[in-house]
Amino acid sequence: MRRLKTVAVVGVGLIGGSFALALRRAGGVATIVGADRDAAALERATALGVIDTAAESAADAARGADLVFISVPVRQIPTVLHDVALAIDPTAVITDAGSTKEEVVRRAREEMRDRFPRFVPGHPIAGRETSGVESATVELFRGARVVLTPCEETDADAVDLARTCWEAVGARVALTTARQHDEIFASVSHLPHLLAFALVSELGSRDNASELFSFAAGGFRDFTRIAGSSPEMWRDIALQNRDALLAELERYEGRLAVFRELIDKGDGPALERLMREARSARHAWLSGSKRSPSSE
Numbered sequence: 001m002r003r004l005k006t007v008a009v010v011g012v013g014l015i016g017g018s019f020a021l022a023l024r025r026a027g028g029v030a031t032i033v034g035a036d037r038d039a040a041a042l043e044r045a046t047a048l049g050v051i052d053t054a055a056e057s058a059a060d061a062a063r064g065a066d067l068v069f070i071s072v073p074v075r076q077i078p079t080v081l082h083d084v085a086l087a088i089d090p091t092a093v094i095t096d097a098g099s100t101k102e103e104v105v106r107r108a109r110e111e112m113r114d115r116f117p118r119f120v121p122g123h124p125i126a127g128r129e130t131s132g133v134e135s136a137t138v139e140l141f142r143g144a145r146v147v148l149t150p151c152e153e154t155d156a157d158a159v160d161l162a163r164t165c166w167e168a169v170g171a172r173v174a175l176t177t178a179r180q181h182d183e184i185f186a187s188v189s190h191l192p193h194l195l196a197f198a199l200v201s202e203l204g205s206r207d208n209a210s211e212l213f214s215f216a217a218g219g220f221r222d223f224t225r226i227a228g229s230s231p232e233m234w235r236d237i238a239l240q241n242r243d244a245l246l247a248e249l250e251r252y253e254g255r256l257a258v259f260r261e262l263i264d265k266g267d268g269p270a271l272e273r274l275m276r277e278a279r280s281a282r283h284a285w286l287s288g289s290k291r292s293p294s295s296e
């Protein structure tokens with residue numbers, strides 16, 4: 001890829017920090033400017049060499065940048081887009097990493113006005129349950145998929161630049177609509193995170209919670225790892241993808257009711273059949289046979 005002169009990262013946490021580290025190592029950028037509402041995080045990002053300079057605001061970081069990468073919680077994105085849109089050069093490209101897309105795009109259109117065609121909505125499908133720049137790693141996006149959800153108005157050269165950057169850091173890019181994106185991730189990401197938070201919330205609220213947790217084993221650890229994720233980030237995702245998430249919850253409740261009834265009736269064969277089917281589906285997913293060829 002052509003080497004960009006300046007990239008601005010707004011929200012220098014796990015995702016913004018990892019993008020900065022990876023793009024620098026790929027030789028894709030000369031200077032990285034960071035902006036963050038948390039001055040201490042920005043200082044740590046500078047000390048760790050994740051960014052070269054710290055800006056006072058998103059607008060200051062964006063001024064003169066070739067690319068602006070926005071990696072703040074999804075309900076913070078519209079304000080940042082508003083500020084950045086007023087500051088960027090007409091040829092600059094803005095992209096984001098938000099885990100939801102339809103509401104981000106709707107608000108982007110309102111906030112950015114004539115700069116909206118320069119915005120490439122994006123979402124890297126890689127991360128972890130720890131937050132902050134200290135958790136950032138240069139390899140986070142290697143082999144990961146990234147979904148871009150451009151609109152009719154989005155400039156083709158802007159999409160090309162976002163794609164080129166993601167490919168430079170080792171990711172594979174897929175294009176979908178924002179609606180498709182939100183429906184897919186409601187099922188495989190937002191629902192499981194909600195279930196993990198809800199389970200730990202339920203057990204943790206009991207009088208004997210510490211006794212219960214003291215007996216928990218690997219299965220509990222695996223199932224609840226993602227309940228260690230950022231509450232602010234997941235609050236925003238749940239509220240922004242409300243309709244798709246509520247639909248997924250309803251389907252899940254329906255399936256749970258089936259399991260419940262089989263246990264209630266003592267129907268071992270039917271219970272085992274459902275569990276066998278679930279295990280096979282998981283094995284098939286893990287061995288890669290569920291990869292969709294159309295999105296490669």
Ligand SMILES: NC(=O)C1=CN([C@@H]2O[C@H](COP(=O)(O)OP(=O)(O)OC[C@H]3O[C@@H](n4cnc5c(N)ncnc54)[C@H](O)[C@@H]3O)[C@@H](O)[C@H]2O)C=CC1
Nearest residue numbers: 011013014015036037038071072074098099127128131132
């Ligand atoms: N954590 C994960 O595994 C993944 C997260 N994402 C998305 O990436 C975005 C960032 O997530 P993380 O890096 O995990 O969060 P993080 O908490 O590690 O970093 C977010 C940073 O944004 C800063 N920030 C918040 N509001 C701000 C504002 N208005 N202006 C400037 N800075 C602000 C925070 O101080 C923090 O340093 C979110 O939209 C999230 O949905 C996408 C893929 C994976």
Ligand SMILES: O=C(O)C(=O)Cc1ccc(O)cc1
Nearest residue numbers: 099124125126127128129226
């Ligand atoms: O912690 C994990 O395993 C995740 O699932 C990370 C993750 C969180 C949010 C996203 O939008 C994408 C990936």
